[in-house]
Amino acid sequence: MRLAVIGHPIAHSLSPMLHSAWLEAAGLFGCYTALDVEPGRLDTVIRRLRDGELDGLNVTIPHKEAIIPYLDRLEESASRAGAVNTVYRIGNELIGANTDGTGFVKSLERTGHVSKDILIIGAGGAARGIISALKTKVTVANRTYEHALRLAAEFDCEALPLDAVDLKSFDTIINTTPVGMSPNTLQSPLVLDGATALVCDIIYRPTPTLLLKEAARLGLPTLDGVGMFVGQAAEAFTRFTGNTPDFAYGEQVIRKQLEEQ
Known part of the structure:
Protein backbone atom coordinates (compact mmCIF):
# COMPACT_ATOMS: atom_id res chain seq x y z
CA MET A 1 0.00 0.00 0.00
CA ARG A 2 1.22 3.46 -0.91
CA LEU A 3 -0.77 5.96 1.09
CA ALA A 4 -0.41 9.64 1.95
CA VAL A 5 -1.98 12.64 3.62
CA ILE A 6 -2.01 15.91 1.70
CA GLY A 7 -2.33 19.43 3.04
CA HIS A 8 -0.53 22.77 3.24
CA PRO A 9 1.20 22.91 5.66
CA ILE A 10 1.38 19.23 6.61
CA ALA A 11 4.64 18.60 8.49
CA ASP A 43 -3.71 17.88 -10.27
CA THR A 44 -0.21 16.55 -9.61
CA VAL A 45 -1.26 14.26 -6.76
CA ILE A 46 -4.45 13.19 -8.55
CA ARG A 47 -2.31 12.14 -11.50
CA ARG A 48 -0.27 9.94 -9.16
CA LEU A 49 -3.48 8.31 -7.94
CA ARG A 50 -4.72 7.75 -11.48
CA ASP A 51 -1.37 6.27 -12.52
CA GLY A 52 -1.28 3.89 -9.55
CA GLU A 53 1.69 5.52 -7.83
CA LEU A 54 -0.58 6.10 -4.80
CA ASP A 55 -3.37 3.86 -3.51
CA GLY A 56 -5.19 6.31 -1.28
CA LEU A 57 -5.15 9.74 0.31
CA ASN A 58 -6.22 11.51 3.42
CA VAL A 59 -7.02 15.15 2.76
CA THR A 60 -6.76 18.09 5.13
CA ILE A 61 -6.75 21.90 5.00
CA PRO A 62 -6.93 23.57 2.49
CA HIS A 63 -7.96 20.83 0.05
CA LYS A 64 -11.10 19.23 1.50
CA GLU A 65 -13.47 21.05 -0.83
CA ALA A 66 -11.09 21.80 -3.70
CA ILE A 67 -10.43 18.11 -4.36
CA ILE A 68 -14.07 17.25 -5.08
CA PRO A 69 -14.09 18.14 -8.82
CA TYR A 70 -11.17 15.75 -9.40
CA LEU A 71 -13.06 12.70 -8.12
CA ASP A 72 -15.37 10.30 -9.95
CA ARG A 73 -17.98 10.08 -7.21
CA LEU A 74 -18.64 10.84 -3.57
CA GLU A 75 -19.98 8.78 -0.72
CA GLU A 76 -23.10 10.22 0.88
CA SER A 77 -20.94 11.28 3.85
CA ALA A 78 -18.90 13.58 1.63
CA SER A 79 -21.90 14.84 -0.33
CA ARG A 80 -23.73 15.85 2.86
CA ALA A 81 -20.66 17.42 4.42
CA GLY A 82 -19.60 19.16 1.21
CA ALA A 83 -16.02 18.12 1.95
CA VAL A 84 -13.69 15.14 1.47
CA ASN A 85 -11.04 13.90 3.88
CA THR A 86 -10.44 10.45 2.35
CA VAL A 87 -9.89 9.37 -1.26
CA TYR A 88 -9.73 5.69 -2.16
CA ARG A 89 -9.87 3.71 -5.37
CA ILE A 90 -12.23 0.98 -6.57
CA GLY A 91 -11.15 -0.20 -10.00
CA ASN A 92 -10.47 2.93 -12.01
CA GLU A 93 -12.74 5.13 -9.91
CA LEU A 94 -11.54 7.64 -7.33
CA ILE A 95 -14.09 7.91 -4.55
CA GLY A 96 -14.30 10.65 -1.94
CA ALA A 97 -15.48 10.08 1.63
CA ASN A 98 -15.79 12.20 4.74
CA THR A 99 -14.96 10.19 7.85
CA ASP A 100 -14.72 13.15 10.24
CA GLY A 101 -18.33 12.94 11.37
CA THR A 102 -18.44 9.19 11.91
CA GLY A 103 -15.04 9.40 13.60
CA PHE A 104 -16.40 11.91 16.11
CA VAL A 105 -19.64 10.00 16.69
CA LYS A 106 -17.73 6.78 17.43
CA SER A 107 -15.51 8.67 19.85
CA LEU A 108 -18.60 10.11 21.55
CA GLU A 109 -20.26 6.70 21.75
CA ARG A 110 -17.21 5.28 23.51
CA THR A 111 -17.87 7.65 26.44
CA GLY A 112 -21.26 6.05 27.09
CA HIS A 113 -22.80 9.53 27.23
CA VAL A 114 -26.32 9.81 25.79
CA SER A 115 -26.79 13.06 23.88
CA LYS A 116 -30.26 14.50 23.32
CA ASP A 117 -29.62 18.24 22.93
CA ILE A 118 -26.30 19.09 21.29
CA LEU A 119 -24.72 22.50 20.91
CA ILE A 120 -22.23 22.79 18.03
CA ILE A 121 -19.87 25.75 18.29
CA GLY A 122 -18.70 26.79 14.83
CA ALA A 123 -20.12 26.66 11.32
CA GLY A 124 -17.20 25.50 9.20
CA GLY A 125 -16.25 22.24 7.51
CA ALA A 126 -15.72 20.31 10.75
CA ALA A 127 -19.17 21.32 11.99
CA ARG A 128 -20.71 20.21 8.70
CA GLY A 129 -19.09 16.80 8.91
CA ILE A 130 -20.18 16.21 12.49
CA ILE A 131 -23.75 17.46 12.04
CA SER A 132 -24.18 15.24 8.99
CA ALA A 133 -23.28 12.18 11.11
CA LEU A 134 -25.36 13.03 14.20
CA LYS A 135 -28.87 11.66 14.58
CA THR A 136 -30.18 13.85 17.37
CA LYS A 137 -31.30 17.43 18.01
CA VAL A 138 -28.58 19.97 17.13
CA THR A 139 -28.24 23.72 17.62
CA VAL A 140 -25.48 25.64 15.83
CA ALA A 141 -23.91 28.69 17.47
CA ASN A 142 -21.31 30.90 15.83
CA ARG A 143 -19.81 34.33 16.38
CA THR A 144 -20.90 35.23 12.86
CA TYR A 145 -24.59 34.49 13.17
CA GLU A 146 -25.20 34.49 9.41
CA HIS A 147 -22.86 31.51 9.04
CA ALA A 148 -24.77 29.60 11.71
CA LEU A 149 -28.09 30.42 10.01
CA ARG A 150 -26.79 29.17 6.65
CA LEU A 151 -25.57 25.89 8.10
CA ALA A 152 -28.71 25.38 10.18
CA ALA A 153 -30.93 25.91 7.15
CA GLU A 154 -29.00 23.31 5.19
CA PHE A 155 -29.31 20.66 7.90
CA ASP A 156 -32.75 21.69 9.21
CA CYS A 157 -31.59 22.54 12.72
CA GLU A 158 -31.60 25.59 14.97
CA ALA A 159 -29.13 28.49 14.97
CA LEU A 160 -28.12 30.99 17.66
CA PRO A 161 -25.63 33.81 18.00
CA LEU A 162 -22.84 32.57 20.26
CA ASP A 163 -23.49 35.27 22.86
CA ALA A 164 -27.18 34.30 23.10
CA VAL A 165 -26.68 30.64 24.06
CA ASP A 166 -28.22 29.30 27.29
CA LEU A 167 -25.78 26.52 28.16
CA LYS A 168 -28.20 24.93 30.62
CA SER A 169 -30.34 23.83 27.66
CA PHE A 170 -27.74 21.36 26.34
CA ASP A 171 -26.37 18.04 27.53
CA THR A 172 -23.48 18.02 25.03
CA ILE A 173 -21.29 20.91 23.83
CA ILE A 174 -18.92 20.41 20.90
CA ASN A 175 -16.30 22.94 19.87
CA THR A 176 -15.55 22.54 16.16
CA THR A 177 -13.63 25.83 15.79
CA PRO A 178 -9.82 26.16 15.87
CA VAL A 179 -10.02 28.46 18.90
CA GLY A 180 -7.59 27.08 21.45
CA MET A 181 -5.43 25.21 18.98
CA SER A 182 -1.64 25.50 19.19
CA PRO A 183 -0.04 28.04 19.15
CA ASN A 184 -3.02 30.05 20.48
CA THR A 185 -3.49 27.82 23.50
CA LEU A 186 -4.68 30.56 25.88
CA GLN A 187 -7.92 31.09 23.96
CA SER A 188 -11.31 29.51 24.59
CA PRO A 189 -14.38 29.71 22.33
CA LEU A 190 -16.84 29.78 25.21
CA VAL A 191 -17.37 30.74 28.85
CA LEU A 192 -18.88 27.67 30.52
CA ASP A 193 -20.75 29.39 33.36
CA GLY A 194 -24.02 27.54 33.88
CA ALA A 195 -23.10 24.51 31.79
CA THR A 196 -24.00 21.00 32.98
CA ALA A 197 -23.00 19.22 29.76
CA LEU A 198 -20.36 16.89 28.46
CA VAL A 199 -17.83 19.30 26.89
CA CYS A 200 -16.10 18.11 23.72
CA ASP A 201 -13.29 19.74 21.77
CA ILE A 202 -12.20 18.30 18.42
CA ILE A 203 -8.75 19.89 18.85
CA TYR A 204 -6.14 17.31 19.81
CA ARG A 205 -3.09 19.53 19.94
CA PRO A 206 -2.89 20.63 22.70
CA THR A 207 -4.90 18.31 24.85
CA PRO A 208 -6.52 19.33 27.05
CA THR A 209 -7.39 22.71 25.57
CA LEU A 210 -8.20 25.70 27.75
CA LEU A 211 -11.90 24.95 27.19
CA LEU A 212 -11.52 21.40 28.52
CA LYS A 213 -9.36 22.54 31.43
CA GLU A 214 -12.10 24.96 32.45
CA ALA A 215 -14.74 22.23 32.06
CA ALA A 216 -12.74 19.90 34.29
CA ARG A 217 -12.32 22.68 36.87
CA LEU A 218 -16.10 23.00 36.96
CA GLY A 219 -16.50 19.26 37.41
CA LEU A 220 -17.92 18.66 33.94
CA PRO A 221 -17.12 15.52 31.92
CA THR A 222 -14.87 16.14 28.90
CA LEU A 223 -13.90 14.57 25.57
CA ASP A 224 -10.81 15.72 23.71
CA GLY A 225 -10.05 15.51 19.99
CA VAL A 226 -7.80 12.45 20.07
CA GLY A 227 -10.72 10.06 19.76
CA MET A 228 -12.12 11.85 16.73
CA PHE A 229 -8.70 11.95 15.09
CA VAL A 230 -8.20 8.22 15.62
CA GLY A 231 -11.82 7.46 14.68
CA GLN A 232 -11.73 9.27 11.35
CA ALA A 233 -8.37 7.65 10.58
CA ALA A 234 -9.75 4.19 11.39
CA GLU A 235 -12.63 4.73 8.96
CA ALA A 236 -10.16 5.78 6.26
CA PHE A 237 -7.82 2.86 6.99
CA THR A 238 -10.67 0.40 6.47
CA ARG A 239 -11.46 1.93 3.11
CA PHE A 240 -7.81 1.78 2.07
CA THR A 241 -7.05 -1.77 3.20
CA GLY A 242 -10.28 -3.62 3.97
CA ASN A 243 -8.99 -4.14 7.52
CA THR A 244 -10.54 -2.77 10.72
CA PRO A 245 -7.72 -1.33 12.84
CA ASP A 246 -7.44 -1.50 16.62
CA PHE A 247 -8.90 1.80 17.86
CA ALA A 248 -7.44 1.47 21.36
CA TYR A 249 -3.97 0.78 19.99
CA GLY A 250 -4.21 3.79 17.67
CA GLU A 251 -5.28 6.04 20.53
CA GLN A 252 -2.39 4.75 22.62
CA VAL A 253 0.09 5.58 19.82
CA ILE A 254 -1.21 9.14 19.45
CA ARG A 255 -1.48 9.94 23.16
CA LYS A 256 2.05 8.71 23.75
CA GLN A 257 3.34 10.94 20.95
CA LEU A 258 1.47 13.95 22.28
CA GLU A 259 2.86 13.39 25.77
CA GLU A 260 6.40 13.32 24.40
CA GLN A 261 6.04 16.58 22.49
Missing part, protein backbone atom coordinates in the same frame (compact mmCIF):
# COMPACT_ATOMS: atom_id res chain seq x y z
CA HIS A 12 2.77 18.64 11.83
CA SER A 13 0.46 15.76 10.88
CA LEU A 14 0.39 12.64 13.06
CA SER A 15 -1.42 10.64 10.37
CA PRO A 16 1.77 8.98 9.04
CA MET A 17 2.64 7.71 12.52
CA LEU A 18 -0.87 6.37 13.15
CA HIS A 19 -1.43 4.66 9.80
CA SER A 20 2.10 3.24 9.75
CA ALA A 21 1.49 1.69 13.17
CA TRP A 22 -1.74 0.12 11.95
CA LEU A 23 -0.13 -1.17 8.74
CA GLU A 24 2.60 -2.86 10.76
CA ALA A 25 0.12 -4.28 13.28
CA ALA A 26 -1.96 -5.75 10.45
CA GLY A 27 1.10 -7.30 8.80
CA LEU A 28 0.53 -5.22 5.67
CA PHE A 29 3.47 -4.12 3.58
CA GLY A 30 3.19 -0.44 2.78
CA CYS A 31 4.13 3.14 3.54
CA TYR A 32 2.24 6.26 4.52
CA THR A 33 3.78 9.68 3.95
CA ALA A 34 2.88 13.36 4.32
CA LEU A 35 2.83 15.38 1.10
CA ASP A 36 2.83 19.17 1.18
CA VAL A 37 0.61 20.14 -1.75
CA GLU A 38 0.17 23.85 -2.40
CA PRO A 39 -3.24 25.20 -3.43
CA GLY A 40 -3.63 24.89 -7.18
CA ARG A 41 -1.37 21.84 -7.41
CA LEU A 42 -3.92 19.12 -6.69
